[in-house]
Amino acid sequence: MPGVSYPSAAVAERVRRRLRLENTDPSAEPDEARRIAQLEVRRHNDLALQRGEAMIDDEAALVRDVLASVSGFGALQPLLDDPEIEEIWLNGPDRVFVAKGGATHRVDLQLTDALIRDLVERMLQTTGRRVDVSQPFVDASLPDGSRLHVAIADVVRGSWAVNIRKFLTRHRTIEALVAQGSVPSQVADLLLAGLRAGRSIIVSGATHAGKTTLLGALLSACAADQRIITVEETFELAVDGPDVVALQGRQASLEGTGEITLRRLVKEALRMRPDRLVVGEVRDAEALDLVLALNTGVPGAGTVHANSAAEALEKLALLPLLAGRNIDRSFIVPALASSISFVVHCRREADGSRRVVEVIAPTGEVADGRIVSTSVYRAEEVT
Structure with missing residues (x-):
């Protein structure tokens, strides 16, 4: 709603003053806080009417905005x-x-x-x-x-x-992940050197295994020297750098229009001169657009849900087939084999900790339709 930000701030400040004067905690007394917010919103509109100023049509929306401002999330x-x-x-x-x-x-x-x-x-x-x-x-x-x-x-x-x-800032640097034992120092050095050299890296693992946290930390460590374009359904990577552009998809409207898919975002990102293209989570036909980008020399990165690093490569070879019947696996597999440098696999342990348990490096060769890889790192007792 145009112009709602200023009235919201002004009304929120008056609500805060009343809450302090009446010794009301909005978290403990949400109904009283709502009553006060409603009174102040009506007062704002009454004054606006007297002065001939613009009024707020959607009072309920302004009340919600003010409550979110003064009491957070209750x-x-x-x-x-x-x-x-x-x-x-x-x-x-x-x-x-x-x-x-x-x-x-x-x-x-x-x-x-x-x-x-x-x-x-x-x-x-x-x-x-x-x-x-x-x-x-x-x-x-x-x-x-x-x-x-x-x-x-x-x-x-x-x-x-x-x-x-939640967004926990203490886990957002590679140094912090090394210090807490999530990433061995030699693996961190290897991956950082690869990213800085323009290599493409995939991070795999199950849900809650720490994939996005690791990828975001690696990218942030390199963001000072690279133009990074990230593509996500919902902003999660939180990469901080002077030349980082974060793109997010959009749901369709009630009329079924206006949707922006990850496939569309990948194509748009390629027009933005990326030094590195990042797909936050590869899980559908956008895998084809990522593979095509990698095959044209644009370094990439992303996460994939998988049970092992080898399975992540196999999944990346299968997902592009969802884009249509004319997609041939015989093209996808060699393209992946020649463009991915490392696949890093994360695991959530029984005690709740997350750690890197495996790193493989594709050799660029294909045997019996599968990508040939060498083991770079393997933690003990990987199941």
């Missing part, structure tokens, strides 16, 4: 602020869990279905994304970089299912 805010919590998920209003140190803990927190919906609306407010009956799933990035996933009740039995994978 009962979940302490969990979001806790630097030890890696992920938060809600299976319902009275089933709230967190992951801390790789272990799962249930939180003694009682919400309501209405409060969960209100919290989700606040989280989505600045993202331009929505969740409703026509779009029952949503992925979005919160302001701090954390990833939000929501599934609503018509596809989930009972209440909404909400996951928040």
Whole structure:
């Protein structure tokens, strides 16, 4: 809504003053905070009417904006602020869990279905994304970089299912990952040297194995010297550098128009003079566009869900076939073999820790339709 940012800031400041004067904690007393916000929004419109100034048509939206500003995300805010919590998920209003140190803990927190919906609306407010009956799933990035996933009740039995994978800055450097034992120092040196030399690297692993964290840390270490274009469905990599452009896909509108796919973003990224093209997660037909880019000499990087480094290569050879019947595996496999330098496999251990357990290097050769690779690193007791 045009012009909403200034009224929102002004009203939020008045709400903050009233909350302080009345000694009201918006997290502990959300209903009272909402009442105050509604009064101040109406007061703003009354004054605007008297002065002949522009009024706010959508008062409810401004109330949500103000509440998000003054109280964050309500009962979940302490969990979001806790630097030890890696992920938060809600299976319902009275089933709230967190992951801390790789272990799962249930939180003694009682919400309501209405409060969960209100919290989700606040989280989505600045993202331009929505969740409703026509779009029952949503992925979005919160302001701090954390990833939000929501599934609503018509596809989930009972209440909404909400996951928040947090952005933990202490894990975002390669030095930190080496220090905590996630990446052996010799592997970090090898991968950094490869990236700086323009090699293409794939990071593989299961869900929550630390793929995105590792890739983001490696890219950030090289971002001072390279123009990096990242392509993601939802911003997660958080690569910091002077010449980094982050692109994000877009869902279709209610009319079914306006969708921006990863395939489209990869093609657009190639027109932006990248020193390195990064696909945050390769899982569909965008694999073809990535392979074509790599085959034309553009260094790349990305993550793939797989059970081993070798399986990641095989998956990258199969995914391009989803682009259409005219795609031939006999072209894809040699193209991958000649363009990928390293595949790094991550694993989440039983104690919750994440570590690199395997690195392979394709030789450029193909035997019996499969890419030939050599083992560069292998941790002990890899299963």
